Amino acid sequence: MDFGLSPQEESFREAVRAFLRAELPAGWQGPVDTASDAADDDLxxxxxxxxxxxxxxxxLSLAWPRQYGGLGASHLQQxxxxxxMAYHRAPGLDIIGxxxxGPALMEYGTEEQKRAHLGAICRGEVTWCQGFTEPDAGSxxxxxxxxxxxxxxxxxxTGQKVYTGRAHRAQWCALLARTNPQAPKHKGISYFLVDMSSPGVVVRPLVDMMGRHFFNQLTFDGVWVPRSCLVGEQDQGWYAAVATLNFERTGIDYSASARRTLEDIAAYTQTLRPRLSEVRRRQLADRAVETQVSRWLAYRVGWLQAKGLIPSYEASMSKAFGSELLQRLAATAMGILGPYAVLAGSRWAPLGGWLSQFSLRSISAxxxxxxxxxQRxxxxxxxxxLPR
Ligand SMILES: Cc1cc2nc3c(=O)[nH]c(=O)nc-3n(C[C@H](O)[C@H](O)[C@H](O)COP(=O)(O)OP(=O)(O)OC[C@H]3O[C@@H](n4cnc5c(N)ncnc54)[C@H](O)[C@@H]3O)c2cc1C
Structure with missing residues (x-):
């Protein structure tokens, strides 16, 4: 793998940085994750x-092919x-859409579905949610x-979905439902695009342990959807869904978020707590090394994609390592900043109380x-x- 970026990719990095510095509100600290934006009207x-x-x-559609309204950029540019975006804690993305x-429709959608939805996603006119998980169906x-x-x-x-992020803000839902109960379980599922304003769609808030309303419970009570909203073939939705999940991420958000948080903690400890013990300094150094490892694991996923290969265990390594890094970093930071770090909304809270939220959020990463x-x-x- 080539660890270097091309001059074009380097100058794009600068362009993104300049854009975010210019466009984010002054003094922007950002929410603990981009999904938090759905929890607050101002945000x-x-x-x-x-x-x-x-x-x-x-x-919004940087690496999409030009024929679908994208810029046709490389995976590394993406x-x-x-x-x-993750380093600057910038909001604005509709990750599901x-x-x-979008990518699932490019592969499995009809021309009518592509016309109806791809342009709206590129123009940022619509918010999507993903209705996959159910009370008894997660992993x-x-x-x-x-x-x-x-x-x-x-x-x-008819049925129920749970942990549906942003459903209360969404106009459309990508939904999996069983169309053939007699078939083996992977083979009787279909993939639908459901208009959230359809009669019978009920959205109830699920407040998480940070006190945010990001998740929802969705009930579909006899909701009629036209056949034109079926993606791919009936009973074959599992394959479109798996493709959808494969597009999910490289894992770069974890290392970018960790790097920014490490920098904030380092700056805080330098100005206010210069007498950091050797043990604490070593812990911070370990997290810094792991952040760089996590970054290269994510770049490896992007590099494989750029070569036209499909990452499998490589994406799992990036996800497992990056998400666990956030948890280790939160524990390290809480240890360094002490009991005050659990405070939020108090003048005594270090880093504006941000760390307590980061710590709670890291648990679900x-x-x-x-x-x-x-992933393991x-x-x-x-x-x-190894054998299954
Ligand atoms: C922040 C966040 C955002 C989410 N957003 C969405 C969303 O927008 N839309 C949506 O549909 N869902 C969403 N989810 C739900 C998420 O996809 C599920 O929580 C996840 O798939 C796990 O399912 P579960 O909660 O039912 O746990 P379970 O699958 O019941 O797992 C319980 C425990 O058993 C372990 N386990 C299960 N199977 C195995 C196995 N084969 N081998 C070893 N261990 C196993 C799991 O690792 C876990 O520790 C979100 C969840 C979170 C935390």
């Missing part, structure tokens, strides 16, 4: 404004962009029970997009060739 307004500006540059639904997603029964020129959907145990299974079987 959501800033996020939509940023989305409009990103769309004007074509950066990684450089994602890294800049841009990284999952084992193929055991999902939401049903879609044919009726007229469409389907009637190892869950979405495949838990850390599931992939590394063991596909990477190391």
């Amino acid at each position: 959501w307004a800033i996020s939509l404004e940023m989305r409009r500006k990103l769309a004007a540059r074509g950066w 990684i450089v962009f994602d890294e800049g 841009g990284r999952m639904v 084992d997603l193929a055991s999902l029970q939401t049903r879609a029964e044919p009726q007229g020129d469409g389907f009637v959907i 190892t869950i979405p997009g495949g838990t850390t145990e599931v 299974n992939i590394i063991a079987t596909r990477g190391l060739g």
Whole structure:
């Protein structure tokens, strides 16, 4: 693997940095993750404004092919962009639309679906949510029970989804439902695009342990969707869904977030706590080394994609290492900053109380997009060739 960036990629990195410094509000500290924008009306307004500006540059669909409204940029340019956004804690992205639904439609969608949805995603006009997980189907997603029964020129959907991020802000949902209960579980699932304003869609808030309303519980109570909203073939939705999950991420957000947090902690300890013990200094050094390792693991995923290869255990390594790094970093930072670090909304809280939120958020980092145990299974079987 070549660790260097081309002059074009380096100058793009500068362009992203300059854009973010110019466009983010003065003194921007950012939320602990980009998803937090959905939890707060003011933050959501800033996020939509940023989305409009990103769309004007074509950066919402940077690596999409030109025929679908993208800029046709390289995978490495995409990684450089994602890294800049995560480092600056910049809001504005619709990850589900841009990284999952769009690419899945390019591969499996009808011409009508592409026309209806791809342009709107590129222009930042729409927010998507992903209705995959159910109360009894998470890691084992193929055991999902939401049903879609044919009726007229469409389907009637009945069931429940859970942990649906941003559903209360979304206009559209990418939904998996079972269309053939008799078939083996992977083979009876279909992929639908559901208009969130359809009668029978009920969105209920699920407040997380940070006190945020980001997650939701979705109920589909006899929701009729036209056949034109079925993506790919009936009963074959699992394959479009897996493609969707594969597009999810390289893992660069973890190292970018860790690097920024490390820099904040280092600056804080230098100005206020110069007498840091040797043990604490070594812990910080370890986290700095791990941040760089995490960064290269993510770049390796992007590099494989750039070569036209499909990363499998490499993406799992990046996800498992990066998400666990955030947890180790949070523990290190809390240890260094002491009991005051658990404060939020207090003048005594170091770093404006940001760290307590970061620490709480890091706990769930190892869950979405495949838990850390599931990633380890992939590394063991596909990477190391161990028996299942
Ligand atoms: C921040 C966040 C955002 C999310 N956003 C969305 C969203 O927008 N849309 C959506 O549909 N879902 C979303 N999810 C849900 C997420 O995809 C699921 O939580 C995840 O797939 C795990 O499923 P589960 O919670 O049912 O846990 P389970 O699958 O029940 O797992 C419980 C435990 O068992 C372990 N386990 C399960 N299977 C195995 C195995 N084969 N080998 C070893 N260990 C195993 C798991 O690692 C875990 O520790 C989100 C979750 C989080 C935390």
